[in-house]
Amino acid sequence: MKDTNLKLGQKPRARDLGLPFPGTTGPLNAITDVPGVAVGFxxxxxPARNMRTGVTAILxxxxxxxxxxxxxxYSLNGNGEMTGTHWIHDAGYFVGPICITNTHGVGAVHTGAVRWMIDTYADYFQNHHAWAMPVVAETYDGVLNDINALHVQPEHAIAALNAASTGPVAEGSTGGGNGMICYEFKGGTGTSSRLIxxxxxxxxxxxxVQANHGIRPWLTILGRPVGQLMPEDSLHATEMGSIIVIVATDAPLSGLSLRQVAKRAAIGIGRGGTPGGNNSGDIFMAFSTANAGPVPQFAPAVVTKQELNGEVLDPLYLASVEAVEEAIVxxxxxxxxxxxxxPQGVICRAINHDRLRGIFGGSEAR
Structure with missing residues (x-):
């Protein structure tokens, strides 16, 4: 059975293969379904330079x-980096973009993101005592990319930020996800959304997500032991990667409630089978676009904001879990x-669409 609903040249997504993920998605089934959120790569x-890497930017x-x-x-396992989180823990907010890259590219991307902020918010930085603290996160792409060559430079972060748009989000080997491996299949960038x-x-x-975690025997999709049913072409016996998860919503939430949302990403990745291995940096952040207003330095002494009652957040927690789970797939x-x-001379395989479709009762593509 062919994916007849796809546009010419468009990659299929998990639902196109008949995987019965629960929940109602937004029109793009992407983080850009949250009004105003933009993503760039x-x-x-x-190949001649052993280069397979990049930068993902979220505005x-x-x-x-x-x-x-x-x-x-929230960090399930802190074997990795996400800059700016000390302030997020203390203040419950950040200012500026989020970027995701490889482990050795954090410094260069941070420099580029700061430059972009200074140029974009020119009046703010020129006429006030402003400081830039962008969020930059990473996962390790040294299996597919010569990470020690430091291919990622500040201008690449600026290019990703300038390319950000509110439309469909390209998945797989895009931006920071270019060199990533997930459950020993080719991984990378993935996204999904829910309406509640x-x-x-x-x-x-x-x-x-920037999915770079897990080993094949762990992989479970919607309760099916996919990794055990598709054991061929495994790459390594122990986990060598990480996962970054960014959850976005337009629901009005406090910093404390958003930390609770970020925690639910751990359940979302756990549904895929990972136990959060020692070598995996499982690092998550949640943000809300509600309650727009000036930076605190320019806000009045008393600030009024809307905030959902914590007692009614269970549907939002469930939506977060489901969106993370589907984004990884x-x-x-x-x-x-x-x-x-x-090592050189090995192929990191993509997950086989026909076999995956067959595991869920569909016909193989012809």
């Missing part, structure tokens, strides 16, 4: 004026076969 691929509040983004952060209703009001909850479904850099 700078993808760096050059929670695109525009020329800096505004706080309410946020919470709380108190008679509709909200969107969505996730974007979307990242794998978008993969393609890629030659490894270390």
């Amino acid at each position: 700078c993808t760096l691929t050059d 929670p509040r695109p525009g020329m004026v800096p505004m706080p983004v309410w946020a919470g952060q 209703e709380i108190g008679g009001q509709s909200y969107t909850v969505a996730a974007l 979307n990242a794998m479904v978008a993969g393609e076969d890629v030659a490894t850099f270390k």
